[in-house]
Amino acid sequence: MFKYLIRRILSIIPVLLGVSVVVFLMVHLIPGDPAMHILGEFASPERVEQLREQLGLNDPLPIQYLKFLSRAVQGDLGNSLISNKPVVQEILRAFPVTIQLAFYSIILSSLIGLVAGVIASVKHNTVWDQVAMITAMFGISTPSFWLALILMWVFAYTLGWFPISGYSGLRSLVLPTVVLAALTAGSIARFTRSSMLEVLGQDYIRTARAKGLSSRSVVLKHALRNAMIPVVTLVGLEFGSMLAGAIITETVFALPGIGRLAVTAITTRDFPMIQGIVLFVATLFVITNLVVDMVYGYIDPRIRLQ
Amino acid sequence: MQVQARAEDVKTKWWQNLPLAKSLSNRDSYLRMTLRRLVRNKSAMAGLVILVLLLLSAIFAPQLAPYDPLKMDFRARLSPPSADHWFGTNEFGRDIFSMILYGSRISIMVGFISVSFALVIGVILGVIAGYFDKLDNLIMRITDVWLAFPTFLLAIAIVAVLGPGLTNAMIAVGIASTPQYIRVVRGAVLSVKEQEYIAAAKALGATNRRIVLNHVLPNVVAPIIVLSTLRFATAILSAAGLSFLGLGVQPPTPEWGAMAYASRSYIRQAWWLGLFPGLAILLMVLGFNLLGDGLRDVLDPRMKQ
Secondary structure (H helix, E strand, O other): OHHHHHHHHHHHHHHHHHHHHHHHHHHHOOOOOHHHHHHOOOOOHHHHHHHHHHOOOOOOHHHHHHHHHHHHHOOOOOEOOOOOOEHHHHHHHHHHHHHHHHHHHHHHHHHHHHHHHHHHHHOOOOHHHHHHHHHHHHHHHOOHHHHHHHHHHHHHHHOOOOOOOOOOOOHHHHHHHHHHHHHHHHHHHHHHHHHHHHHHOOHHHHHHHHOOOOHHHHHHHHHHHHHHHHHHHHHHHHHHHHHOOOHHHHHHOOOOOHHHHHHHHHHOOOHHHHHHHHHHHHHHHHHHHHHHHHHHHHHOHHHHHO | OHHHHHHHHHHOOHHHHOHHHHHHHHHHHHHHHHHHHHHHOHHHHHHHHHHHHHHHHHHOHHHHOOOOOOOOOHHHOOOOOOOOOOOOEOOOOOEHHHHHHHHHHHHHHHHHHHHHHHHHHHHHHHHHHHHOHHHHHHHHHHHHHHHOOOHHHHHHHHHHHHOOOHHHHHHHHHHHHHHHHHHHHHHHHHHHHOOHHHHHHHHOOOOHHHHHHHHHHHHHHHHHHHHHHHHHHHHHHHHHHHHHOOOOOOOOOOOHHHHHHHHHHHOOOOOHHHHHHHHHHHHHHHHHHHHHHHHHHHHOHHHOO
């Protein structure tokens, strides 16, 4: 197990280096002079030169990258071109909102998804199964902004139960949580169902039934535990992408999280900010996946041997 | 059954025993069998019906639309759904129903172009990685980095670099969905490569190019078709999401995501502005997901998640 852990942890280093190269090159992939692009056509030459200096664009490319990397490792991602504050500071200020939202959403969606998936698999090919799967299909096909707009219109404008937008405590997270959870619950339910159906067809389930165990005990103790293994992976991955900022949901509800920060940075061409967010989020995503992998290795020893 | 088959053998013409004719007729019966299973698959048929209807509405939009989608009518601005305007009108008095009919053209095009982009690059890299051991490691390390970016974040980062707009949105969505193709195609190629007919082709002295084009590619088509159908759904959602953030198609182009974007300012007065474009996206994405699910059951039972 220890060897497996070390191997997995070391394996993310080249990935993170690759991520840093891509993020670094983002600015250089802008067609034309990045400084000119950021400031607009009518910027004065002095201002352009000043920005080139600030972004370090005058050094040779490899030197620029090494500087970028060594600063990034020390937690310095440069300053925002708009607010002039350190990018890291702005990201860390937005992060609590995003992580709360992701946390509540993943719990709600796992609850709904697991219950629906287990019922669908136990009542395979019945009305229950069909209703659950059709609902789940709608869940994965619904555009998040649409669901967000509808819920906002019904519960915030018409009924006035929740604040319309902005962040003012837990109440303002209710609708965004429901939006994110509704969409994710669909894929968790589908995944749980197919995983359960596979396990329920195994010999040891037949043995358990033959021993005369109650149906409840067979489903909950023998089947669900084993069926959960791949589901844990999916839940972990979904959590990871929620941390990436529920970009659209945060924008609709004007929640000051990472996703909204990213959209604002893009519309204002705040490149250090965009780079910082992409680097931060991708790193977080890679680490979440690593943790998921480790949990997976822990609960299913077969994985470690591969 | 056996006896019958033998009796038929006698009746076959000499040319039907030639290798080429045999392989063609085998393929033909496989195709027919697959089609028969597909027709019996409820999910696939439901998806197909939805998509055919949407495709027809896209093709015949000029005939079906009651109004010119860009024509402004200030006397009728923000009017709710009525007999004159089935889905109401927007802040410029444009007819929402007509805009949605025309919008299906854009969504189908966006899905088609971004999926084709991902498909071509993904299949090329996936086949190379799966078939040529030397390049496998390099390509897969690149794919790992590619996958380290959450899909939608990658798409908006690309738009940040290239600038907003329809073409860039399609490129961004295409690039963001490429690594999934590399993985699936590589996996399929790796398993095909171990088959005896590949060894036989090699023993006969076939070139790599010939083996890849004639023996490997035809046998990895099934997973590619399934993946493409499902990616179509995701691509349409992502592109609409980009437009909704103001980073994709710009108004007044009648694109569904952009229409929902424009509706945000009028959410208090005019619920119909956002409701109908969203429903249209939902319907199209649902169609592709249903068809993709059905195709997966029929073509490739092992690919079930």
